[in-house]
Amino acid sequence: MKKEIKVKLNGFSGQYENPSDYLKKYFPIKVFNDNFNVKFVNNLDEAEIIFESTVRSSDYKFLNEKKKKVIIISGEDLFKERDVFNLIESVVHKLGFKEEKWKIMDKIDSVLPKFVSSIPIIYFFPKFLKYVKKISRGEIKNAYALVQNDMNGENIFILPCFFHTLYYDLPKLIKNNNKKIQDRKKFCAFIVSSNSSRERVHFFKKLSKYKRVDSYGKVQNNMGNQLFKSNWNTNNEVYKNYKFVIGFENNFAKEYISEKAQVPMLSGAIPIYRDDYGSDDKVIKKIIELDQDDEKYLKMANEPWFVDNKIPKIFKEKEMELIKFYKKILES
Numbered sequence: 001m002k003k004e005i006k007v008k009l010n011g012f013s014g015q016y017e018n019p020s021d022y023l024k025k026y027f028p029i030k031v032f033n034d035n036f037n038v039k040f041v042n043n044l045d046e047a048e049i050i051f052e053s054t055v056r057s058s059d060y061k062f063l064n065e066k067k068k069k070v071i072i073i074s075g076e077d078l079f080k081e082r083d084v085f086n087l088i089e090s091v092v093h094k095l096g097f098k099e100e101k102w103k104i105m106d107k108i109d110s111v112l113p114k115f116v117s118s119i120p121i122i123y124f125f126p127k128f129l130k131y132v133k134k135i136s137r138g139e140i141k142n143a144y145a146l147v148q149n150d151m152n153g154e155n156i157f158i159l160p161c162f163f164h165t166l167y168y169d170l171p172k173l174i175k176n177n178n179k180k181i182q183d184r185k186k187f188c189a190f191i192v193s194s195n196s197s198r199e200r201v202h203f204f205k206k207l208s209k210y211k212r213v214d215s216y217g218k219v220q221n222n223m224g225n226q227l228f229k230s231n232w233n234t235n236n237e238v239y240k241n242y243k244f245v246i247g248f249e250n251n252f253a254k255e256y257i258s259e260k261a262q263v264p265m266l267s268g269a270i271p272i273y274r275d276d277y278g279s280d281d282k283v284i285k286k287i288i289e290l291d292q293d294d295e296k297y298l299k300m301a302n303e304p305w306f307v308d309n310k311i312p313k314i315f316k317e318k319e320m321e322l323i324k325f326y327k328k329i330l331e332s
Contacts, residue, residue, distance in 0.1 A: 002037040008047035085117040188244040200248035239267035
C-alpha cells in the first residue's frame with residue numbers, strides 16, 4: 001500500500017458551496033486525491049503537504065514553512081498591472097462606497113481620458129508574484145506553484161485556469177447539432193462584478209444601443225440585485241436562456257484563459273469573448289446579422305467547439321503531466 005500523505009487545503013473557499021466538491025470537481029486537487037493515498041487533515045501542524053490558494057492573505061507566512069511542502073495554486077494573471085483607474089477604484093471602495101462604487105467608477109471612466117486612466121502603476125499581486133518568482137528560481141526549496149503565466153522553473157507547472165473547475169465538464173461540450181432557435185428566447189446576457197476590464201463595459205454599452213443586454217452583475221446592473229449570481233458556477237443556468245453572452249476576460253494576457261468563454265459554451269449560448277473582426281463595430285455588425293437570421297445563428301451555434309467534435313488529446317496529456325509533477329514533489 002502506498003504511503004499515506006497528510007494534506008491540508010488552506011485558504012480555499014467560495015468556489016463551491018460544499019468543501020468536499022474540491023475533491024470531486026476541482027482539477028488540481030482531484031488529480032492529487034485520485035492518484036495518491038491522501039488523507040486530508042484540518043490541522044496545519046499535522047499536514048505534510050499544504051495546498052494554498054493564490055491570495056489568501058497578505059503576509060504569505062505559509063512560504064516560511066521549512067518542514068512541509070507547499071503547493072500554491074493560482075488562477076490569476078500574476079503579471080496583471082494595476083493602473084490609475086484601478087487605484088481610484090480601490091480608494092472609492094475603501095471610502096465605503098461599496099454599493100455605489102460601480103456607478104461612481106462608470107462616471108469617472110466617462111470623464112477621465114483613457115491615456116491617463118490606463119497608466120500602469122504596480123502589479124495587482126506584487127507580493128505573490130515576488131514569491132512565485134522565487135519559487136521559479138529555486139530559492140524556496142519546499143515550495144511549488146501551479147500558475148497560468150508562461151514561467152520557467154522546475155518547481156513551476158503551467159495550468160490554464162479553466163482546467164481548474166471545468167476540466168471534468170469537457171465532455172458536455174461535444175455538439176449534437178440539435179439546438180433550436182426557440183430555446184433561445186432572449187438576446188444577450190452580461191454578468192460582471194469587477195470594473196477591472198473597461199473594455200467589456202464599453203462593449204456592453206455599444207451593443208446595448210442595438211438591443212437591451214441583460215446585466216445581472218453589479219456592473220451595469222439592469223436586472224435587479226436579487227438576480228445576481230454570486231457563484232459563477234451557476235451562471236450557465238442564466239445563460240441557457242440567451243443567444244449570446246458577453247464573456248470578456250478581466251484582462252487578456254498570454255496563457256491567461258479563465259472560465260469566461262467556457263461557461264457560456266456549456267450553456268449552449270454563443271460567447272462574445274475576443275473579436276476576430278478588427279473592431280467592436282464589426283463584431284456588433286456580425287452579432288446583429290446572426291440575431292436577425294435564425295438560420296445563420298443556428299449554423300454558428302451548432303458548429304463544434306473542438307476540431308472533429310472530439311476532445312483534443314492535449315487535455316489528457318496535461319493531466320498526465322500534472323501527475324508526474326506531483327510525483328516529483330513527493331519524491332524530492
